[in-house]
Amino acid sequence: MSVRVRFAPSPTGPLHIGGLRTALFNYLFARKHKGTFILRIEDTDQSRFVPGTEEYITESLRWCHLDIDEGPARGGPYQPYRQSERKNLYRQYANLLLQSGNAYLAFDTPEEIEQYRKQAESEDRTFQYDMSVRNKLKNSLSLDETEVKRLINSGAPYVIRFKMPENEEVRINDLIRGEVSFHTSTLDDKVLFKSDGLPTYHLANVTDDYMMKITHVIRGEEWLPSLPLHVLLYKAFGWEEQMPRFAHLPLILKPGGQGKLSKRDGDKMGFPVFPLQWKDPNTGELSSGYRESGYFPEAVVNMLALLGWNPGTDQEIFSLDELAEVFSLDRVGKAGARFDPEKVKWYNQQYLKQKSENELTAMLTPLLESKGIKADFSALQKAVGLVKERATFVADLWKEASFFFVPPQEYDQATVKKVWREGTASLMKDVIKLLSNPGPFSNSGIESAIKDYAEKHQIGMGKIMNPLRLLLVGGSFGPHLIDIMVHLGKEETLRRIDTGIKIIE
Numbered sequence: 001m002s003v004r005v006r007f008a009p010s011p012t013g014p015l016h017i018g019g020l021r022t023a024l025f026n027y028l029f030a031r032k033h034k035g036t037f038i039l040r041i042e043d044t045d046q047s048r049f050v051p052g053t054e055e056y057i058t059e060s061l062r063w064c065h066l067d068i069d070e071g072p073a074r075g076g077p078y079q080p081y082r083q084s085e086r087k088n089l090y091r092q093y094a095n096l097l098l099q100s101g102n103a104y105l106a107f108d109t110p111e112e113i114e115q116y117r118k119q120a121e122s123e124d125r126t127f128q129y130d131m132s133v134r135n136k137l138k139n140s141l142s143l144d145e146t147e148v149k150r151l152i153n154s155g156a157p158y159v160i161r162f163k164m165p166e167n168e169e170v171r172i173n174d175l176i177r178g179e180v181s182f183h184t185s186t187l188d189d190k191v192l193f194k195s196d197g198l199p200t201y202h203l204a205n206v207t208d209d210y211m212m213k214i215t216h217v218i219r220g221e222e223w224l225p226s227l228p229l230h231v232l233l234y235k236a237f238g239w240e241e242q243m244p245r246f247a248h249l250p251l252i253l254k255p256g257g258q259g260k261l262s263k264r265d266g267d268k269m270g271f272p273v274f275p276l277q278w279k280d281p282n283t284g285e286l287s288s289g290y291r292e293s294g295y296f297p298e299a300v301v302n303m304l305a306l307l308g309w310n311p312g313t314d315q316e317i318f319s320l321d322e323l324a325e326v327f328s329l330d331r332v333g334k335a336g337a338r339f340d341p342e343k344v345k346w347y348n349q350q351y352l353k354q355k356s357e358n359e360l361t362a363m364l365t366p367l368l369e370s371k372g373i374k375a376d377f378s379a380l381q382k383a384v385g386l387v388k389e390r391a392t393f394v395a396d397l398w399k400e401a402s403f404f405f406v407p408p409q410e411y412d413q414a415t416v417k418k419v420w421r422e423g424t425a426s427l428m429k430d431v432i433k434l435l436s437n438p439g440p441f442s443n444s445g446i447e448s449a450i451k452d453y454a455e456k457h458q459i460g461m462g463k464i465m466n467p468l469r470l471l472l473v474g475g476s477f478g479p480h481l482i483d484i485m486v487h488l489g490k491e492e493t494l495r496r497i498d499t500g501i502k503i504i505e
């Protein structure tokens with residue numbers, strides 16, 4: 001039987017990094033087993049629908065190269081893949097459960113339920129619609145048949161609830177957690193079908209997994225409490241043979257380890273928790289994204305893969321294809337995985353280093369154009385080569401290399417204080433004379449000229465090179481100084497020294 005897995009987000013907000021990891025693990029599992037990766041949009045809760053989020057989800061997957069085999073845009077043999085477009089399919093399944101006595105109609109109004117809740121609260125209990133109270137409430141189990149018919153005919157709104165079997169132990173083998181067990185006495189009679197004519201998550205999710213022939217359900221730990229209900233639904237439908245295997249992924253924890261990483265944490269703690277930037281359509285609030293912050297998708301994917309999964313070796317850098325080869329659910333841990341924003345930066349740096357100078361220059365060019373800076377491609381490429389080692393993001397390349405193209409507008413005061421002494425100006429004037437000599441303006445030529453001078457006048461090299469760097473770049477940063485001079489060329493080097501002396505003095 002070929003593997004079929006689904007990523008089944010609800011469009012209730014932008015996908016966060018945890019959701020993206022769920023998508024990634026499903027994708028990797030599908031590729032590893034030459035199976036099918038399905039995107040299914042679970043949009044039956046219309047009250048929580050947020051416009052734009054489905055597009056956001058699709059774009060995030062595309063950015064990370066998690067190619068979908070079946071889904072709303074791609075279509076496929078089990079389409080449609082958006083639950084709102086499947087809404088006519090669910091009632092018949094709810095009816096099957098009614099017929100077999102595994103579900104019942106409940107007429108209690110939201111106000112009545114609220115009343116029970118308040119009453120319980122005042123008695124220090126929590127209200128649960130379950131086997132202990134169902135016979136005392138307004139439903140087709142407690143009311144007689146004629147009353148039920150009368151209510152239906154009068155148009156009274158009702159929901160369909162699952163009739164949780166009494167006194168049963170539900171045992172199931174989770175592919176990550178091993179055997180997990182639940183006792184039905186603790187579980188409530190969940191609503192399967194709402195009065196608005198739409199199924200709840202539980203009914204839609206289970207029947208769609210069945211109809212779409214899903215073989216493995218890989219999802220976050222927060223769905224573990226729903227597992228016994230889902231297993232009992234498969235049983236009630238008589239689908240036990242077709243029931244998928246379940247794997248519940250560990251939580252992603254805050255960097256400090258205290259609690260689950262939440263959507264709010266990112267901008268509070270200074271790092272993105274979303275793959276792409278998101279603007280809330282209701283409040284206009286902007287949340288930062290990895291893409292807009294200059295991260296490579298490879299870096300984000302690589303970091304996410306190791307959040308809860310380990311390869312069993314020291315290897316840290318994996319391409320998506322490599323991951324698909326080595327990934328297995330056996331190596332996903334149960335314990336929460338701590339999110340480390342510094343590690344994503346480290347990955348970004350590693351992937352930046354792997355890119356060619358040509359590629360990086362092409363990435364940098366639009367950034368410069370947006371600043372209105374025109375730089376010759378091959379000159380830029382050379383500069384990129386000189387500063388690549390110091391960059392984590394493409395934008396850093398410009399921070400590190402801009403002085404190649406734009407002379408210093410100001411000089412770092414701390415550096416001036418440190419390296420500019422009495423006599424430095426005349427020393428720099430000597431350097432101008434030295435470098436003005438005819439002859440090739442090459443690394444070895446410049447180096448030997450400065451060295452000879454230093455020896456002859458008994459001056460340490462630092463006394464010459466540090467102020468020289470200040471004049472050429474505006475501070476104490478940058479690559480090897482003689483490389484900078486060669487790159488700038490003789491004329492520009494001399495001009496910067498001359499201007500700098502005048503400004504600083």
Ligand code: GLU
Binds near residue numbers: 008009010205218223
């Ligand atoms: N719609 C659920 C979600 O938003 C899917 C959970 C599942 O995979 O069963 O995560």
